[in-house]
Amino acid sequence: MINIIKVSTFSLVVIGGFWGFSNFGIPQIKPALPPIEEKLDLGTLTMDEFIALGNKIFNGKGNCTLCHNTMGRAPMLDRIGTVSIDRLNDPLYKGEANTVEGYLYESLTKPSAFVVSGYGKSGSNDTESPMPDVTGGGIGLNDIELAAVIAYLQDSGGAEVTVSIPEVSRGNSEIPVAEQAPSLKTAEEVIAKYACGTCHTIAGQTGEIGPNLTSIGKTRNKDYLRQSILDPEAIIAEGYKGGMMPVIYGDEMNAKELELLVNYLASLE
Numbered sequence: 001m002i003n004i005i006k007v008s009t010f011s012l013v014v015i016g017g018f019w020g021f022s023n024f025g026i027p028q029i030k031p032a033l034p035p036i037e038e039k040l041d042l043g044t045l046t047m048d049e050f051i052a053l054g055n056k057i058f059n060g061k062g063n064c065t066l067c068h069n070t071m072g073r074a075p076m077l078d079r080i081g082t083v084s085i086d087r088l089n090d091p092l093y094k095g096e097a098n099t100v101e102g103y104l105y106e107s108l109t110k111p112s113a114f115v116v117s118g119y120g121k122s123g124s125n126d127t128e129s130p131m132p133d134v135t136g137g138g139i140g141l142n143d144i145e146l147a148a149v150i151a152y153l154q155d156s157g158g159a160e161v162t163v164s165i166p167e168v169s170r171g172n173s174e175i176p177v178a179e180q181a182p183s184l185k186t187a188e189e190v191i192a193k194y195a196c197g198t199c200h201t202i203a204g205q206t207g208e209i210g211p212n213l214t215s216i217g218k219t220r221n222k223d224y225l226r227q228s229i230l231d232p233e234a235i236i237a238e239g240y241k242g243g244m245m246p247v248i249y250g251d252e253m254n255a256k257e258l259e260l261l262v263n264y265l266a267s268l269e
Helices: 001-025 046-057 080-088 100-109 143-156 189-193 222-230 255-266
Strands: 037-040 176-177
Touching: 037 255, 046 143, 080 143, 100 143, 189 255, 222 255
Parallel strands: none
Antiparallel strands: 037 176
């Protein structure tokens, strides 16, 4: 009887230990969700509502704040309305725009038309931007979403809002706008969406702010890589300081995207 009690007690302790570790020791990630569509009636939408939509996309589906934040990965945009004119007149400007609205459109779809000094891809002498075209890849903004983001940037950046709410054919004013981009299918798409190459050398990109990841799989296992993405402050790589990598990927990435990235990194040997 005593042995049975000991075995039962040991079993309960082991089960309790596994339960506690699985619930509190392993970082929680979200499963991939299907795209959610919000029906917008452009026929009744006010400009304030259209700007609010741009704000929602900028901070959500567009993933803009992954780089445009106080960590300095990309220029801040709070004065974009006033600095755009200076950039249009800069001798290094390679685009075709002549208005703030046009400049913002180019910045979102052809970001290498003008690269702010110090924010270009490593080795490009600030001639090539690490930012992707937001109408493609893992972001995939449509024309309506793009116009809304430009209206938001104009409004929040101190410029006159010149964007017009897109007109639609009569009887077809309800336009679906995805709140969440479709789930990505490859690690390369994940890397592009979350701009990993801005800071790291990876997948043909040559960021130098963070560790070189081209052979990270030789020295780090999947558990370490997963933790580094979800909780980058847990272990700081030698030679680097804390506070450099965003801590938001646990909220921004879904489970499929995370595992695509982790498996890819682990394969880099």
